[in-house]
Amino acid sequence: MEFTIEDISETELERRRAVYAPLADSVRELIDAVIRTEVPDELIDDARRRIADVVTDLRAAQIDGPYGNRFTPDGAGMPWGNAVIGVRNAIAPPLVTEKVGDGVRAEFTLGAAYEGPGGHVHGGVCAMILDHILGEGASVDGVPAYTGTITVRYLRPTPLGDLVCQSWVTERGGRKKIVRGTLSDADGITAEAEGIFIEPRQWSGAVPPGVVD
Amino acid sequence: MEFTIEDISETELERRRAVYAPLADSVRELIDAVIRTEVPDELIDDARRRIADVVTDLRAAQIDGPYGNRFTPDGAGMPWGNAVIGVRNAIAPPLVTEKVGDGVRAEFTLGAAYEGPGGHVHGGVCAMILDHILGEGASVDGVPAYTGTITVRYLRPTPLGDLVCQSWVTERGGRKKIVRGTLSDADGITAEAEGIFIEPRQWSGAVPPGVVD
Incomplete structure (x- = not known):
């Protein structure tokens, strides 16, 4: 499998993790709330529009295709898109x-x-x-x-x-x-x-x- | 396994599906955008706060615990929380x-x-x-x-x-x-x-x- 080297230090790696992990955690909460909510229909449509707006803003700059396997030059793994352990992937618990x-x-x-x-x-x-x-x-x-x-x-x-x-x-x-x-x-x-x-x-x-x- | 009967007609079932499916679809887009975004850090934190606000609004009224297995009195299944086929579950593709x-x-x-x-x-x-x-x-x-x-x-x-x-x-x-x-x-x-x-x-x-x- 191909992989990408991100030319960043361990310190920068941890800084980025601290930026993205809370974002993905908020999406994990959202997934749960969307399954369990019982608010009136008009609020459901309002929520949908607000989420779509966030998506538009986040997509203003994005990588082409999936996250892939990334590593720092020191060999620290960044499996942040992984479906099971990815800290940026809200589908992952993450383990x-x-x-x-x-x-x-x-x-x-x-x-x-x-x-x-x-x-x-x-x-x-x-x-x-x-x-x-x-x-x-x-x-x-x-x-x-x-x-x-x-x-x-x-x-x-x-x-x-x-x-x-x-x-x-x-x-x-x-x-x-x-x-x-x-x-x-x-x-x-x-x-x-x-x-x-x-x-x-x-x-x-x-x-x-x-x-x- | 226990299951719940939702006392609704097939028409109401379809109406509700049309309300919730687009909401879950917007969350599927969000999951993808959060993995792939490259916008500046301050926009990441802004997105996190806006998502947290939507979560708060959706949780204003919600079922206690997971979605469970629901059916209409006619026996139509509503496996909407299911991790693989659930139309309300953004983790599901859904199949x-x-x-x-x-x-x-x-x-x-x-x-x-x-x-x-x-x-x-x-x-x-x-x-x-x-x-x-x-x-x-x-x-x-x-x-x-x-x-x-x-x-x-x-x-x-x-x-x-x-x-x-x-x-x-x-x-x-x-x-x-x-x-x-x-x-x-x-x-x-x-x-x-x-x-x-x-x-x-x-x-x-x-x-x-x-x-x-």
Whole structure:
């Protein structure tokens, strides 16, 4: 996959994060409010017009196409457009992952926007998050890996609310890694997954973790 | 899963859809604009405040908790909060599915908000969409079914843009159904999936398709 180098310092990276993260957070609130609002219809149309105005203003200057994979010259990742961890992407919860042993772990909260069956997380969202956490687990040694196959087993419905997802590498051989993972609420595991991940053939060693998620 | 009956006519259902769908569409545009904007920082903060104001106005009256599964007395589904097909949920593309043979099919376009690897759909998003399309396929005979296990095999990266996802039931036995599906771009299949779906033990026959997705 192609990627872009943003010629900025770590300080500038953090400054920009502090500008964009609150904007995306406000959009996350808006997504939730649009699902749950019960205000009169004329206020709905007023809200729509005000949002369209903000869109026009933000689009006055914008990058051409999607955000892409960006890094600073120091190799710090800026996966800010990523659908699962992107701080600029309001679709992303966003997950904040930490390395734990031979894998990664994330604690997060899913609200109304991630619903499938009433009061519960959409099964596809469970699969999406497990895919991401297994993929980051596969890349935790600094060598990125693409998902070959992933199997998700649903043990019981996952309630909306506070959740934990974690992964760990169980096997390595040649360009292949086997990674397992779980999604849990306070009462234990709700879904589990196993994935086969493949390292790219031409691995230069230059891409920080996160680039292939 | 519990569900709510909204005591409204089909006409009122369509009228409400015409009110809320454009609002959610404006938020979809906003999500994209927030990822891609390059306007000066002071305009970013201005946008954040204007969005927060809209959120406050929409939250002046709102339902308690997530949207849930709603139906009209005629049994028309209102899965409007659903993370994949919800017309009120800006996280959802939203997919519009049609019954085709012994399964369902959807054509849709994924932009910057669904990105994983640069220029490509996040693998987890592919899994999410396949899970939904397989689940609807499993329920296309009117009997809902929960996902037991789903396996997704990635054949090549899925580019952002115009895509098609479809599913078909390959086997039925007892409470179990096997469903297969594919995700494709103009050049062919990018990912394929197989799922085992289980019908609920106490199936009353009263819930329209879509309730367990």
